Amino acid sequence: MTETDRVAEAVEPSSGDGFSRRALLGWTGGALVVGAAAAGGVATAVTGTEDKSSTPALGSVDFHGVNQAGIATPVQDRLHFCVFDVITDDRAKLVRMLQQWTAAAAAMTAGKQIGTGADSGVPESPPDDTGEAVGLPPNNLTLTVGFGPTLFTKDGRDRFGIAAKKPEALAELPAFPGDKLDPQRSGGDIAVQACSDDPQVAVHAIRNLARIGFGVVSVRWSQLGFGKTSSTTPEAMTPRNLFGFKDGTRNIAGTETDRLREHVWVPAGEGPAWMTGGSYLVARRIRMHIETWDRTSLQEQEDVIGRNKGVGAPQGATGEHDVVPLKALPEKSHVRLSHPDTNNGATILRRGYSFVDGSDGLGRLEAGLFFLAYQRDPRKGFIPVQQRLAANDAMNEYIQHVGSALFACPGGVRGADDYWGKALFA
DSSP, rough: OOOSSOOOOOOOOOOSSSSOHHHHHHHHHSOOTTTOOOHHHHHHTTOOSOOOOOOOOOOOOOOOOOOOTSSSOOOOOOOEEEEEEEEOHHHHHHHHHHHHHHHHHHHHHHHSTTTSSSSOOOOTOOOOOOOTTTTTOTOOOOOEEEEEEEHHEEEEEESSSSSGGGGGGGOOOOOOOOOOOGGSOOOOOOEEEOOOOOOHHHHHHHHHHHHHHTEEEOOOOEEEEEESSOOOOTTTTOOOOOSOOBTTTTOTTTOOOOHHHHHHSSSSTSSSSGGOOOOEEEEEEEOOOOHHHHSOOOOHHHHHHTTOOOOOBBBTTTTTTSSGGGSSTTOOOOOHSSGGTTTTTTOEEEEEEEEEEETTTTSSSEEEEEEEEEEEEETHHHHHHHHHHHHOGGGGTEEEEEEEEEEEEOOOOHHHHHSTTHHHOO
């Protein structure tokens, strides 16, 4: 199922005052949330107040659908990825927060403010929306949620009565050779991927979800990203990574229904029912040793990647989109080792971004690739490919994996009465 097949269910604008101020205060205080309006009521009531028309805002992506937006959607320019730990043992509070998050996400992706907005409501209380996105279109904002293994069980304990619904495919990733993982940048209970063509819109979305979740979740780690390193729209110019090479030339396109069905979406009957139409997300923070790479000869760079640096053609070919002549590439080149034909057909959908987080204590750029990959089953997608790369890739001299996480992303929110995780917690 492609994005074009997504169910177009418009979000019903609110009446502007349908959601009580008392309930909204519960978003940040956590004490008043449980027992408030039912899910469907919340979903419609907290939809923004600024734009009361039914016309989608300029540059908006449908939030509702069979699959979550932000997976096969054309890759936006900016990323704010955030992972939360659940800090409550109260299942009802967690469910309530997911309902509120869903309603807020539907509003923000439609270009609306949350609740009573940024400049109205009770003067003695903080406004419902932080306001930094007021006046900005959503710029194709998408919000995609995923649930980590520790949401189900932690220290051998069934935390929220959902352990039996944990998919087998959501097993912890194995240790890969060369990994130097930072626990402060790994794992987590719930992930939210915010993508937009405006960084302020993406930051606003995560900031407000974190605020709504106060007392229920806390931020474990996050990552900002820029400069998409792969594309789901083949007609667009292929992006380059921080090594200066084109990447993702043969990434799965959002219009390739058959490849999405075969490699990305979880079909009915495969795993628990709540994952039907969903996908599994692998997130890896990959530090790039930029200064070392910049002192490497052009020939060695091209041999490491397996591509011409100029036009991006595979070595032994002339055009970027030519069939990859695998046997003409160096045996340890990245392209050869990661190609589906050398991995029994293993294929993943990538949505990675570059990052630069200033400099480290030695004056080196704290920079690299924030790798995001969606697949139908990581045991048949990312894991076998990474095992091959970790053991043999010539690029390993120039990179190091320092963060890692795996999440199960459920199917899409089907309408105003649905919410993130409803089928899981039913």
